[in-house]
Amino acid sequence: MWVDIFPTSLGPPGPPFIIAARKPxxxxxxxxxxxxxxxxxxxxxxxxxxxxxxxxxxxxxxxxxxxxxxxxxxxxxxxxxxxxxxxxxxxxxxxxxxxxxxxxxxxxxxxxxxxxxxxxxxxxxxxxxxxxxxxxxxxxxxxxxxxxxxxxxxxxxxxxxxxxxxxxxxxxxxxxxxxxxxxxxxxxxxxxxxxxxxxxxxxxxxxxxxxxxxxxxxxxxxxxxxxxxxxPPKRPATSFLWFTSPWKTLKFIIWRNYRCLIITTLLVLLLLLLLGLFIYSFPENVTLLLMLIMIIIVNALKKMLK
Missing domain, CATH: 2.60.40.150 (C2 domain)
Known part of the structure; x- marks a missing residue:
């Protein structure tokens, strides 16, 4: 406890004031x-x-x-x-x-x-x-x-x-x-x-x-x-988590960067497939071609003999 002592020569003290810490x-x-x-x-x-x-x-x-x-x-x-x-x-x-x-x-x-x-x-x-x-x-x-x-x-x-x-x-x-x-x-x-x-x-x-x-x-x-x-922010379509969006991953990551390579690869595979089918059916095609030639020759001979 604090007590303030004032000399009587100064008269009565002034009003008290708060000395507590300031509140934030x-x-x-x-x-x-x-x-x-x-x-x-x-x-x-x-x-x-x-x-x-x-x-x-x-x-x-x-x-x-x-x-x-x-x-x-x-x-x-x-x-x-x-x-x-x-x-x-x-x-x-x-x-x-x-x-x-x-x-x-x-x-x-x-x-x-x-x-x-x-x-x-x-x-x-x-x-x-x-x-x-x-x-x-x-x-x-x-x-x-x-x-x-x-x-x-x-x-x-x-x-x-x-x-x-x-x-x-x-x-x-x-x-x-x-x-x-x-x-x-x-x-x-x-x-x-x-x-x-x-x-x-x-x-x-x-x-x-x-x-x-x-x-x-x-x-x-x-x-x-x-x-x-x-x-909500308007983010570009390329903003996504790649392993949770496989379709977007194919579209914006793989296709955008490798489309020329993908198209070229598909065309080469298609040509190889057609070539393989032709080679596989080659003997049959040759037989049909020979039969067609024989029929044409026979018909031509018949016309000449008449």
Missing amino acids: SQYVLRCVIWNTKDVILEEEAITGEKMSDIYVQGWMSGVDEKQKTDIHYRSLDGEGNFNWRFVFPFEYQLAEQTMIIKKKEHFWSLDETELRTTPKFIIQIWDNDKFSRDDFIGHLELNLNAMPLPARFSKTCKLTMLPEVGDNVKLVSLFEMKHMKGFWPCYSDTSGKRVLTGKLEMELELVSLAESEERPAGLGRDDPNMYPKLE
């Missing part, structure tokens, strides 16, 4: 993954084509929950279409500009430990593999307090947009802007050098907990599918 505000980060562009192609199909099965994964730094999109199969040009929503609730201390994370340090801990960290949103692009580990393509880390503005078009989206690379990059706070939409660059530095590995078109919106309850939005394309309403 509750926010919800909504991220819509619209498309990817110019993603590097990690795999090689059986036809020799370069391709990637693209998906996007995101989470808030320090939080265990990760969310990811569905998979855009067989991207042949680095483009992926998703129309997929991530939703991340979190607590934020505005005065300190820190995110509050409450978690147990160990599974046997009784009480939660409160951690304060910079609110960072981490996004990654991956290549899906069915029979081995997924391949990491690129990532992007955004500090919500000071993040670069997005590019309006994919062709103007470059690594120089990032403060670690470019000079005099303008940084803004999503807590002030509330909403952003455009293209951000993703990169890989596994080789020791930062390389642009894809461009991500996404929309970020920061709302309070009360606003999120007034304007609800579900994960992915689930209900309530609003703010904005997300339609």
Whole structure:
């Protein structure tokens, strides 16, 4: 217990005020993954084509929950279409500009430990593999307090947009802007050098907990599918999982790449079949031809004798 002592010469003390710790505000980060562009192609199909099965994964730094999109199969040009929503609730201390994370340090801990960290949103692009580990393509880390503005078009989206690379990059706070939409660059530095590995078109919106309850939005394309309403992406006909779609595999993979070879092979087989049938029936054909010649000769002799 604390007791404040005031000298009588200063007169009566002023009104009491609360000195309790500030309570954090509750926010919800909504991220819509619209498309990817110019993603590097990690795999090689059986036809020799370069391709990637693209998906996007995101989470808030320090939080265990990760969310990811569905998979855009067989991207042949680095483009992926998703129309997929991530939703991340979190607590934020505005005065300190820190995110509050409450978690147990160990599974046997009784009480939660409160951690304060910079609110960072981490996004990654991956290549899906069915029979081995997924391949990491690129990532992007955004500090919500000071993040670069997005590019309006994919062709103007470059690594120089990032403060670690470019000079005099303008940084803004999503807590002030509330909403952003455009293209951000993703990169890989596994080789020791930062390389642009894809461009991500996404929309970020920061709302309070009360606003999120007034304007609800579900994960992915689930209900309530609003703010904005997300339609299923219009992916090209070549986007499919090959071993679950044998007809599409024949049409778009085998026929598209080997149709000349297939047609030539079929014609050669047809000619060989006709030649085989002719050889097989050759003696019978010769006999019929000789009989026809004999009949013609006999008829000609009869006419001469008359």
